[in-house]
Amino acid sequence: MYLGILFSVLVYLLSDAVPVKRQAYFNSTAYLPCPFTKAQNISPSELVVFWQDRKKSVLYEHYLGAEKLDNVNAKYLGRTSFDRDNQALRLHNVQINDTGFYDCFIQQKTPTGSIILQQWETELSVIANFSEPEIEEAQNETRNTGINLTCSSKQGYPKPTKMYFLITNSTNEYGDNMQISQDNVTKLFSVSVSLSLSFPDEVYNMTIVCILETESMNISSKPYNMVFSQPHFGGKTWIQTVLPSSALCCLILLPVYKVVKKCWKKQKQLGRPWRKTCESEQDSGADESINLEEVEPQLHQQNQMQSGDGEGLRKELKSASLK
Numbered sequence: 001m002y003l004g005i006l007f008s009v010l011v012y013l014l015s016d017a018v019p020v021k022r023q024a025y026f027n028s029t030a031y032l033p034c035p036f037t038k039a040q041n042i043s044p045s046e047l048v049v050f051w052q053d054r055k056k057s058v059l060y061e062h063y064l065g066a067e068k069l070d071n072v073n074a075k076y077l078g079r080t081s082f083d084r085d086n087q088a089l090r091l092h093n094v095q096i097n098d099t100g101f102y103d104c105f106i107q108q109k110t111p112t113g114s115i116i117l118q119q120w121e122t123e124l125s126v127i128a129n130f131s132e133p134e135i136e137e138a139q140n141e142t143r144n145t146g147i148n149l150t151c152s153s154k155q156g157y158p159k160p161t162k163m164y165f166l167i168t169n170s171t172n173e174y175g176d177n178m179q180i181s182q183d184n185v186t187k188l189f190s191v192s193v194s195l196s197l198s199f200p201d202e203v204y205n206m207t208i209v210c211i212l213e214t215e216s217m218n219i220s221s222k223p224y225n226m227v228f229s230q231p232h233f234g235g236k237t238w239i240q241t242v243l244p245s246s247a248l249c250c251l252i253l254l255p256v257y258k259v260v261k262k263c264w265k266k267q268k269q270l271g272r273p274w275r276k277t278c279e280s281e282q283d284s285g286a287d288e289s290i291n292l293e294e295v296e297p298q299l300h301q302q303n304q305m306q307s308g309d310g311e312g313l314r315k316e317l318k319s320a321s322l323k
């Protein structure tokens, strides 16, 4: 107990100033320095140098001139190497979980015991650059339905502060429903934000960028251009639409007009019912055509007269004589 406190005080006194802050990118190599400033004249064969984390797990030990793995914690095995030139320990393949404080001790072993010559403390932070934000458009949009955009960025650390859209010439920040998710293995964050927007009248193109803000920097997406065609009869200009359809109209209406005109003329000449005149016109397409319905009774009458000339005459006479 007393020994522990004494040791702590001693270590505190020996400790060289405040922790050195070091930053490393995720999955890269971190350097944990430990310069032998007070041990320069001492032979390496008398020195014990080791690094440990705040849980007292040993990362690496250099024992009397040689690497010693006995005390190294399993989670650091194979992940470290000693950089003699820089008197620092390399921690490879840094993970977010490696964030924290590390102590390096330089001990001198003498026949009478060990003395701590020096202690270095390093505060390691691990960061990961978010991927460049990417804007994606929901499918099947037209100018009329409005636009739905999603912006997303992946695998960054620490947690981002803000993500939003900027639209041409506007300083307003747009977007909502910012979603942050964290990978439960790597601890990296992914983030997305969405934008639902109707196109203002008279605006046919917009440039949109998406910004991701983190504590240390802002990352911008590539500009996203939205262009819609000008008015807009199914995406064509009015002249493209009106011309073909009016040509089609002429093609259909011309023969109809001709027939109607003819009918009208004839009706005026004959004073016949409109419908019948036109039917005969349309059926045969010739002026000489005969409407059977109309003509049949006349024929019948004629036949009668011709066949029974004598009889008819007699009947008439008979009736005349009876009177």
Ligand SMILES: *[C@@H]1O[C@H](CO)[C@@H](O)[C@H](O)[C@H]1NC(C)=O
Pocket: 027, 186
């Ligand atoms: C870490 O780096 C290695 C190669 O150095 C690479 O294969 C791996 O994909 C990286 N992992 C991540 C999560 O970036």
Ligand SMILES: *[C@@H]1O[C@H](CO)[C@@H](O)[C@H](O)[C@H]1NC(C)=O
Pocket: 025, 129, 217
């Ligand atoms: C992270 O981003 C910074 C700033 O853009 C850049 O200088 C650095 O090289 C990037 N690092 C990695 C590992 O991508």
Ligand SMILES: *[C@@H]1O[C@H](CO)[C@@H](O)[C@H](O)[C@H]1NC(C)=O
Pocket: 139, 140
């Ligand atoms: C988009 O349109 C295509 C065909 O035009 C259709 O197959 C697809 O399901 C549509 N997608 C959505 C999200 O409506």
Ligand SMILES: *[C@@H]1O[C@H](CO)[C@@H](O)[C@H](O)[C@H]1NC(C)=O
Pocket: 138, 139, 140, 141, 145, 146, 147, 148, 196
């Ligand atoms: C855009 O989003 C809004 C609300 O989120 C939704 O009502 C609308 O149907 C979406 N439009 C398209 C084309 O996806």
Ligand SMILES: *[C@@H]1O[C@H](CO)[C@@H](O)[C@H](O)[C@H]1NC(C)=O
Pocket: 168, 169, 203, 205
């Ligand atoms: C944006 O501003 C530029 C010049 O400042 C102008 O030419 C352009 O028409 C503006 N665009 C919109 C969509 O307002």
Ligand SMILES: *[C@@H]1O[C@H](CO)[C@@H](O)[C@H](O)[C@H]1NC(C)=O
Pocket: 184, 185
């Ligand atoms: C990560 O989280 C998901 C969902 O919460 C879970 O299904 C999965 O088992 C987790 N993976 C690990 C390695 O914890």
